[in-house]
Amino acid sequence: MASAAFDYLVFPLLLPFICLWLLAARALSLVVPIFWPLTAMLARRLEWAVPFIPSIYAQRGRVLGGLIRFGFEFTYAMNVVRRYLTLPLCRSAPDFFIVGFPKAGTTSLAAYLKQHPAIDGIDGLRWHESMHKESHHFMGALGRHAASSATAYRSYFPTCLKRWWVERVRRAGKWLVFDACPVNACLDYTAARMAKVAPDAKLIFCLRDPVAGAFSAEIMLRNLGVPLSWSLMEDVRPADPRFAETPADVAYWEQVAKLDPDAPLPEDLMQKFYFDAYSVLRCGRLADRIAPFLEHYKPENIMFIEFSEFTSNTHAVVQRALEFVGADPQKLRFKELPPGMQGERRGRRMHPSVKRKLAAYFAEPNLRLFALLGRSFPWTDPLSQAAGPSAYASFSTVSFGSMDMAQLPALPVSTLASSASGPVGGNKAAGSNGKGQAAGTAEPAVAITIPEGGGAAAAKESSSGSSESVSLTAAAAVGGAGLATAV
């Protein structure tokens, strides 16, 4: 009642002042170009967080690239200043996140959700789909020392004027805003920061075969002109550095995962994240990357969307996502869109030996993901394809907020040579401590071996017998690549 009185009486009276404030903020932001150092500082911070931006200018040559840079930096600075000046107009934290994963259809999903009249993304530049979809806030877009500021984060989201318009004038239902920055899923420290600013938010994870995802990431960076020191298009070499997991890398990312939620980000973080082959592989270990979010969010507030399900059955998946975030699916004005962030291949393809090696690399993490979800996906993954659902079916799964998993087909059991009969190591989700938290790995409980060539599996199973610690160990030797993972 009080809220209705505010919305229908007080707010309309305040409306002229709010509009004046917005206009004044826009006008003031126009003087930003005079303060060149401010513009330069904001641009440098953004480039620190998204370090491939300078390659975009460089690709266009000195003159055109310089002009694009000039135009982009000023409009970006004006946008940031305008957003800060209008902070008092109740910019709010997001109601949900499309947390990740990169290259898994997050841009398309964001665009489809925005077709709902009550859903909005971030208040960014309209020039490029990613500029009004992802904030990069927790990556330090407003400064690596500001990457935990709740106030700075609120500045990305629309003002109360939008809420009033959507809820009271258009009567489109409860107004919902979201951030779809898929890098969040790959950087373990973000879960705690997200939970600090939006503890009750819903999370959507888009899942794609990490082999395809890794190549899509390379294609995107190459198309942007980034001179990468590695490529998935070249044959596997002996002691291949692309797949080397050095202790220094492992230690670095462990330290990053433990970053205090208020700590500034390490100086070299985003360079390493975007340009190291290791970080691309690490991001594809999906179960490990989801684990920190299970520590901070309730499983029922988490939804998973699988890429091929999304691309083949888009309308139905978008409707389920709307229901999950609390929007009325009936109000969706669905219109087919072209794939967002589609990477032009230009005849480039992943080397078959690399594909096999990556499939082996991701086999064990995929199996842990399937165990967590209680479902498998038909990915480029000889281990899980061969093992089938028996390899994980005996683990009780965490019950997530989405019904999507129930729609997906299970893989055939028949391919499992030596089936996993009976519960393995107790009745807990693999990688979970039963409280929705991912557990650390312990003694190997299951060992599944892929024979030379990656054909039908010979699966061996042993149980640690412990109900507290369950882990899967995969020793996969595919196509002679000789990669062995033990997690």
Ligand SMILES: Nc1ncnc2c1ncn2[C@@H]1O[C@H](COP(=O)(O)OS(=O)(=O)O)[C@@H](OP(=O)(O)O)[C@H]1O
């Ligand atoms: N509807 C539909 N059908 C088929 N493929 C689709 C669709 N929507 C997105 N995509 C593909 O998803 C990839 C981009 O994912 P993201 O938007 O998450 O990328 S990003 O992380 O935001 O850069 C990118 O994959 P690649 O083309 O393999 O690079 C897009 O083509």
